[in-house]
Amino acid sequence: MQPQSHAFKDNVRTALADANLQRALDRFKGGFAVKRKIVADKLPEFEALRDEAKGIKDHVLANLDLYLERYEAKVVETGGTVHWARTPAEARAIITDICRSVDAKTVTKGKSMVAEEIALNDHLEAAGIRPIETDLGEYIIQLRKEIPSHIIAPAIHLNKEDVAKAFREAHTHRDPARPLDDGGVLVGEARAELRERYLAADVGITGANFLIAETGSSIIVTNEGNGDLTQILPKVHIVLATIEKVVPTLEDVSTILRLLARSATGQEFSVYTTLSTGPRRDADLDGPGQYHVVLLDNGRSGMLGTEFQDMLRCIRCAACINHCPVYAAVGGHAYGWVYPGPMGSVLTPSLVGVREAGHLPNASTFCGKCESVCPMKIPLPKMMRHLREREFEGALSPPATRFGLSVWGFFARRPALYRAATGLAMRMLGWAGRREGRFRSLPLAGGWTSVRDMPAPQGRTFQAIWAERRRG
Amino acid sequence: MTDARSQILGLVRRARGERADAAAVDARLAARRPNLIPARAQLPHAEQVALFLKMAAEAACTVERVAADADVPEALATYLAAQNLPAEVRIAPSLAGLPWDRRPTLTVRPGKADPADAVSVTGAFAGVAETGTLMMLSGPEHPTTLNFLPDTHVVVIRASQVVGTYEDGWARLRAGPGTMPRTVNFITGPSRTADIEMTLYMGAHGPRRLHVILVDSDPS
Ligand code: SF4
Numbered sequence: 001m002q003p004q005s006h007a008f009k010d011n012v013r014t015a016l017a018d019a020n021l022q023r024a025l026d027r028f029k030g031g032f033a034v035k036r037k038i039v040a041d042k043l044p045e046f047e048a049l050r051d052e053a054k055g056i057k058d059h060v061l062a063n064l065d066l067y068l069e070r071y072e073a074k075v076v077e078t079g080g081t082v083h084w085a086r087t088p089a090e091a092r093a094i095i096t097d098i099c100r101s102v103d104a105k106t107v108t109k110g111k112s113m114v115a116e117e118i119a120l121n122d123h124l125e126a127a128g129i130r131p132i133e134t135d136l137g138e139y140i141i142q143l144r145k146e147i148p149s150h151i152i153a154p155a156i157h158l159n160k161e162d163v164a165k166a167f168r169e170a171h172t173h174r175d176p177a178r179p180l181d182d183g184g185v186l187v188g189e190a191r192a193e194l195r196e197r198y199l200a201a202d203v204g205i206t207g208a209n210f211l212i213a214e215t216g217s218s219i220i221v222t223n224e225g226n227g228d229l230t231q232i233l234p235k236v237h238i239v240l241a242t243i244e245k246v247v248p249t250l251e252d253v254s255t256i257l258r259l260l261a262r263s264a265t266g267q268e269f270s271v272y273t274t275l276s277t278g279p280r281r282d283a284d285l286d287g288p289g290q291y292h293v294v295l296l297d298n299g300r301s302g303m304l305g306t307e308f309q310d311m312l313r314c315i316r317c318a319a320c321i322n323h324c325p326v327y328a329a330v331g332g333h334a335y336g337w338v339y340p341g342p343m344g345s346v347l348t349p350s351l352v353g354v355r356e357a358g359h360l361p362n363a364s365t366f367c368g369k370c371e372s373v374c375p376m377k378i379p380l381p382k383m384m385r386h387l388r389e390r391e392f393e394g395a396l397s398p399p400a401t402r403f404g405l406s407v408w409g410f411f412a413r414r415p416a417l418y419r420a421a422t423g424l425a426m427r428m429l430g431w432a433g434r435r436e437g438r439f440r441s442l443p444l445a446g447g448w449t450s451v452r453d454m455p456a457p458q459g460r461t462f463q464a465i466w467a468e469r470r471r472g
Numbered sequence: 473m474t475d476a477r478s479q480i481l482g483l484v485r486r487a488r489g490e491r492a493d494a495a496a497v498d499a500r501l502a503a504r505r506p507n508l509i510p511a512r513a514q515l516p517h518a519e520q521v522a523l524f525l526k527m528a529a530e531a532a533c534t535v536e537r538v539a540a541d542a543d544v545p546e547a548l549a550t551y552l553a554a555q556n557l558p559a560e561v562r563i564a565p566s567l568a569g570l571p572w573d574r575r576p577t578l579t580v581r582p583g584k585a586d587p588a589d590a591v592s593v594t595g596a597f598a599g600v601a602e603t604g605t606l607m608m609l610s611g612p613e614h615p616t617t618l619n620f621l622p623d624t625h626v627v628v629i630r631a632s633q634v635v636g637t638y639e640d641g642w643a644r645l646r647a648g649p650g651t652m653p654r655t656v657n658f659i660t661g662p663s664r665t666a667d668i669e670m671t672l673y674m675g676a677h678g679p680r681r682l683h684v685i686l687v688d689s690d691p692s
Contacts, residue, residue: 024669031670045510052507059500065484066497078652084477136676137667153667160669187665187673194677199587214501215652225620225663225678232616232655243480248500254638255507265666268527269603272678273658280654285584285615287654297480304487 005336005348005357012363015330024157025331032322035266036373043262053259054377056252057313060244061304067213067246068295074216078278080291088118091296095120095205095238096127098292102236104129104202108194110220110227111135112207113151113316114240114296116338117351120205131205132197134226136190143170149332151339152264152318157331160186194226204230204288208241209315210256211293214249217277218293221260221270228274237276237288242296244312256315259375263317299351307386308350313376314343320370320380326363335360342370342380346387354390361387422461430459506639513602513636520601521686524634527604528684531661532674535684544628545575547685548593555681557591557624564594566613567628584615585622592618592679593626598641599634599686603660606684607641610655619657625679630687 004011015021040046060067072082085091099107107124109115109131121131121142133142137154141147143166148154155163164180167189180186206227208218218239220227231237247253261270280287303309321327321341332340337357339347345360361384370380392402411418433439433456441449513520525535538547552559560579572580585592594614598607606627610616619625635641638658645652663678674680 027670043510043512045508048508049510056507062488063493063497064488065481066494068481068484070497070501084480086476086480090476134677135667136665140667153670155667156670158668163668183668183671184673186668187676191675191677195587198677214504217652217656223663224665224676226676228616228620228657229677232620243484248497249504250642251504251506251639254642257638258510267660268531269605269658269660271531271659271661271663273605273660275652275656276654277652277656278654281611283612284610284654285612286617287610287615295480297483301480301483301487304484305489306487 003337003348003352003356005352005360006355007336008334008357008359008363011334011336012330015334020159020162021157021331024159025328028153028156028322029328032264032266032318033373036263036319036322037266039262039266039268042268043258046259046262049255049258050375050377053256053375054313056247056255057376060246060248061309061312064243064246064304067248068243071211071213071216071246072295074213075278075291075293076216078216080216080278080293083292083294085294085296086298088296088298091118091240091294091298092120092123094294095240096124096129098236098238098290099124099129099203100127102202102290104236106130106132106197106201107203107205108132108134108198108201108230108234109138110204110206110222110230111138111154112205112240113148113338114207114242115205116148117298118240118296120240132194132201134194134198134224134230135222136187136224136226139190139194140166143167147333147338149340150318150321151316151343157333198229198233201230201234203236203238204232204234205238205240206231208239208245208293209260210253211241211246212248212250212253212275213246215275215277217275219253219273219275221257221273223265223267223271225272228272231274231276232287234288236290236292237279239276239291239293240296241293242298242300244300256375260315260317263319263373263375303350308346308383310378311343311346311350311383313378314347315376316343317375318343319373319375320378323369323373325365325367325369330363335363342384343378346378346380346383349387349390354387354394358387358391358394361385361391419461419463423464426457426461427459430457432456504642509637509639510602513600515601515636517631517634520636521631521634524599524601524604525684525686527601528599528606528661529604531604532664533604533661533682533684535686537686537688539687540689541687541691542571542574544570544685544687545572545578548626549575549578551626551683551685552591555624561591561593561626562586562589562618562622563592564614564618566595567593570628585617585620587621589622591624591626592622593628594618596627596629596633598644599629599684600638600641600658601634601636602638605638605658605660607638608655608657608659609645609649609653610657611653616655616657619659620678623675623679624681624683625662626683626685628685628687630690632690634686 149157665676
């Protein structure tokens with residue numbers, strides 16, 4: 001989809017006023033975060049594994065071209081095909097061509113954030129190929145024509161009444177009077193609907209959590225098993241992955257897998273971790289006859305060697321999102337594109353530009369929780385600060401902010417003047433607010449006082465009190 | 473597309489500068505050195521087996537333990553009856569040699585899964601103790617559809633197949649079959665989803681039930 005991140009401020013206002021969304025977000029708060037803590041505490045090596053995982057990915061990124069070449073050679077050796085795509089348009093064209101080559105009418109899809117990034121479904125439909133999402137959350141939002149609001153729980157913004165409504169509208173061959181108020185019944189109905197789709201699909205498309213250079217394998221991790229039925233039943237399996245997904249060996253991926261499920265859903269291990277290597281072998285009784293990997297760059301190579309390279313270690317576990325107070329307040333759609341929360345606030349401006357998404361890095365309280373739970377030790381707050389700098393340098397921040405900062409900068413460079421000016425200001429504010437002890441509104445601070453009162457200062461600055469104490 | 477390939481690799485190469493070291497990369501790929509291994513599963517074998525069963529049960533598998541191959545048909549028939557399931561099962565060809573005729577009421581048909589199959593019975597390549605995970609390799613003896621299509625999946629695994637860690641599983645794969653099969657499935661419990669209101673429901677797309685029969689002795 002076209003990024004809508006420039007509208008972040010409006011989106012936030014809408015989200016905060018949306019009672020249904022807030023009901024769904026109340027359920028979300030704490031859910032994943034509590035479970036993550038429990039399983040992380042059960043593994044004494046968890047912290048040490050984070051350092052190892054970071055080391056593995058840093059090594060890969062420093063040698064990425066070599067690993068990509070070795071990975072590609074292994075895919076070819078095991079009978080698969082690798083396609084390279086610089087842009088979303090190239091990736092979509094490659095996938096459409098493969099689908100056409102087998103006369104595909106329908107394709108099933110495992111959950112893939114990269115497919116969302118390149119808006120694959122819209123383009124397949126335009127080419128007369130029907131894409132069917134098979135992850136339950138993705139299936140629901142596909143019916144509702146929405147984008148995911150969370151990278152591992154795409155329909156987390158919905159309540160079960162919303163799901164029931166979507167199913168009634170889509171599954172018109174079923175009894176309109178059937179009861180759909182139980183979550184288990186909804187899961188059962190989706191299972192039955194999708195079963196037929198798996199069996200009928202000509203092509204299955206999945207993403208990849210990892211690509212392994214040693215063996216030429218791609219890995220998907222799911223709890224539902226949808227990604228597996230998607231890839232073993234049709235004639236053709238297409239893997240869509242971005243170039244930073246490579247890891248060296250099976251040993252290396254095992255280390256990172258120990259962190260993934262624990263950080264994501266708080267499970268010891270996800271239900272299905274599947275390694276796919278090439279097409280079915282001659283003697284096999286099932287499996288796809290063709291195996292294609294589409295390797296997409298779409299801005300990743302441009303992050304290498306910059307202050308945003310660390311972001312390429314991301315394994316899309318969503319821990320940063322699950323612990324983010326801003327996300328918990330506004331949900332994922334407010335971020336305006338497919339990657340929400342702290343990881344999105346760094347990734348989206350890096351991929352689509354600060355001009356479109358410059359608001360996102362401002363959507364942080366800098367509480368630091370995201371970095372502290374990130375299994376790959378990505379310094380998310382530091383990168384958001386870099387992006388704020390870019391926004392400022394690019395003259396993209398609002399004039400009032402720029403004016404305020406330049407006034408502050410003038411005084412901050414002149415300490416004597418700064419002390420005199422702030423001392424005067426504190427005395428005046430302290431005097432003006434002496435009766436109520438707080439201000440209901442203040443000139444130039446409407447954004448602050450519209451939602452809370454400003455406490456009145458006591459009449460002296462911190463620096464003055466500090467200096468007095470030191471003299472003691 | 474060669475164009476896209478060389479351009480992407482060129483951009484990557486330029487970004488990383490001169491540091492890359494092809495010899496180090498190849499050495500790392502050849503050495504396949506394990507990283508930090510959690511202490512949890514570094515145990516005597518008998519304790520690994522116990523840990524495997526405990527972790528599998530925590531992942532919502534049902535587990536039982538029998539002494540020998542000869543006990544498997546009985547265990548399977550009893551399990552199916554208790555779950556009210558039909559006594560007709562699709563088995564992985566690798567299990568065709570078990571003494572199924574000890575329970576004449578059981579109908580076993582080897583092959584890949586048919587969408588109508590309610591129950592599949594397969595072996596496993598290994599059981600990983602650290603998380604109670606089953607490791608399955610695809611091949612003519614174990615079609616992958618058996619792991620996903622039926623509502624109920626029963627797995628017969630020997631105690632000697634239980635290993636401590638994922639790395640131990642890879643070591644066995646390299647020492648045994650030697651090459652990667654088309655599909656390696658690590659399976660930890662039955663299929664589930666929490667996509668509706670964060671409530672956990674079993675049987676999203678794959679099996680609703682995963683039953684593990686652990687056989688203590690190896691065939692003589
Ligand atoms: S930034 Fe870290 S915590 Fe966030 S999704 Fe990526 S790996 Fe997970």
